[in-house]
Amino acid sequence: MVVEKKIKAKFPITEEERKLISLVDDYEEEIIDLLQNLVKIDSLNMSEFQFYDISKIFEFTKKYMEKEGFTAKLYKVPFLSKKEDEFYYNLIVSHKGNSLGKTLQFNGHLDIVPYSPDKWNPDTPPLGGVIKDEKLYGRGAFDMKAGVACQMIAMKLLKNSGVKFSGKIQMWFTPDEETHGAYGSAFMTKNHFDVVNTDATIISEPSIIKPLSSPSIGIGEKGPHWVKLAFHGVAGHGSWPKEKSNAINKAVRFIAKAEKKLKIKKCKAPISKIQYVKMLLSRVSFSDYRKIRSFTGEKVPLDKDKRNLGNLHKTTFSFNEIKAGIKTNVIPDRCELNVDFRTMPGLTTQELFDSIVKYCSKLKYRIELPEGYINLQHSNQKFKQEPVDITLTIITIGVGSSINPHSEFGKVLKNSFETIYQVKPIFTFNTGFSDAGNMREAGIKDIFVIGPGGRNAHNANEYAEISTLNDITKLYLLIAFRYLKS
Template structure:
């Protein structure tokens, strides 16, 4: 059967299975899998994901991270997490031979549902107005459901591939994780190419930002100056540092030349103040200068930038700004990382990557009925660096549309989800090759 006929059959399957496809994504959302560092409750979700893979005929492997040889000794391993009852899962759909291989890799864990009110419960998986609502619907259970449904599509249509396909669900990506992704590589899931179905609004990202979260702590001299002694408000220093960070964002983007994949997006590297805490919160009434202050902040970097480089730039800017913030000369911060620095990365250049990106464009054109958006760098950090920097497998990031990731009323657009299922199925055909074509 020729490729045009296969694509027509795939398109019809997508139309006929929209209700079932939406229900699968909803079911994944209805299984809470929140990451609570250093622990996480991905177990029930991973068991269900393994069952889905088994039902599709995959060769399923479920394994605990502590059983992975060389994981804890690997230089990219972060040692601050616990992995009891937090298994990784991968399913292998073996090819008949002669085709190229592919893995769809995504994280099972989500961030905390939060205390903000939701119109629907965060784990109800509500479907309304063409959207699937719930924690993880957009980031990134919808994308992983699309990979499962693409596999089901080819399976039910009886389309056999020459190349092998893996679908992998890993634990502990949120909050600076990625040990689960590293474990997958050490377990030997290193095919020719990878797709990470993080939410990209159907834009293919061959590169992603890096970033880190740091804590700045301030110690002042507290009290009330009855005897004229000099007091130092740690709160004033904390607020001054927050203002300095806002100015540092402009300096950072002046000093760092935009990476080519971000040069057309007009998106600058971000420096974000995440939280401020100061004073004795247990006192009935705060009647004295605060003795301490804490501020958490996030700074992004392009591929190739390091956390050391970012902090060196920040400290140099800090020293240059002391005339404008005299309190910071008296009350200097102690800065420590709160998560591992997530390295930015990009797909390795080469003929194979070019061929894959060509396949992505062709299959996307079929699925979207238009050419996909041009290749760009992602506006977020993720675990793609575990592929691009610590394995032989380049990783593309491609996922559905939606909004409110990590916030209340997170949702995935269902029309984009159906398009993504077709895109993934067409990509499997193009890259791994169907028997008989």
């Protein structure tokens, strides 16, 4: 058990605020009920290239918020196929305060990643929303329908409580965060920038660092750079090995030396190692800090990797998909390797590609990049005469980004956090993607990620922890009130 050090909030809560947030206690059942309803609606995101109709969940949330008196608008986004009945939605729900002022935006994605029902416990199926031992099970319950439900209730309570506030409260529901937002955050920032460009945004993605029980505050994320490397070789009879031109051998050479020889520019991390350790130690004792560091979730005997916090401070890569070969006695002439690079803020795509090209030169491989990028090998006559060994194509690209947590809104968030949780906030920089990436890239400011707890995101038996829902709803409500109050 990790014990968190309690503090006294610097900004004491006012009577009006206390009354406002205590409303949440009467709505505990409704938060759970709403979350169950959201989990029961299938909103599968297969891939950005395969259409899956998830309009039902958008119609449900629209109807729910309209019933509460919010203005709601659906934005239709045509799918790749351009077929009339294949499209995605973004939903914007809003309510204006008593006078002009700033706009605060809540944001959450409604899509879920695929699931294999046979891997789930039969009594807690992926679309069941079953509650067991204070946990609400379902695909997407934790990532991130729980956060969405809490923000919806906070919106509703702010509006219906009758408290006075200025400006506008708005919530944006996105359809495809799990595949990097082509139809959601990227589409809206490109085509309806004025609608989503608000003064401050809270994304309610889960943000509890286990085994801590109160959330961290995300201020930035790495950029996903997913690329496909096609290695070209020469086919032949398996009884006469081609050590150098077997396409699998070429890919293996690339993989084996990358750890040591693929050098990528170092960029300053938004949160240094020392800052991070200091923040953790401000909340827990040294022995508990060690527990957090070594915490790797459920133990799997085969897993020899420790949680490497160093990954938060550098660009990383992982070789995650490989395809080659047609028959045991045929030498493959093609091998496809998909690589997941996660880049630090400050590293451009061109800089990453320069590193890959330099590494290929060391291996004496000629590489071709997609159009529009400078290829350092092109200035080298020697390589120009060689046949192409590798063709690089882009699967998806997003740049790393982060914000300054000490902005005006950041301060409101911090003091509200201390009021609700009575612990010091921990700001985090995350390795994974969220819609914040596309939004920051488009120039939207002050985007923070903070949300409820649970386990097994993208895994079987995913669940949201019911005990975390109440406080986070209070936090959203208090932040909205303090930020928008007249």
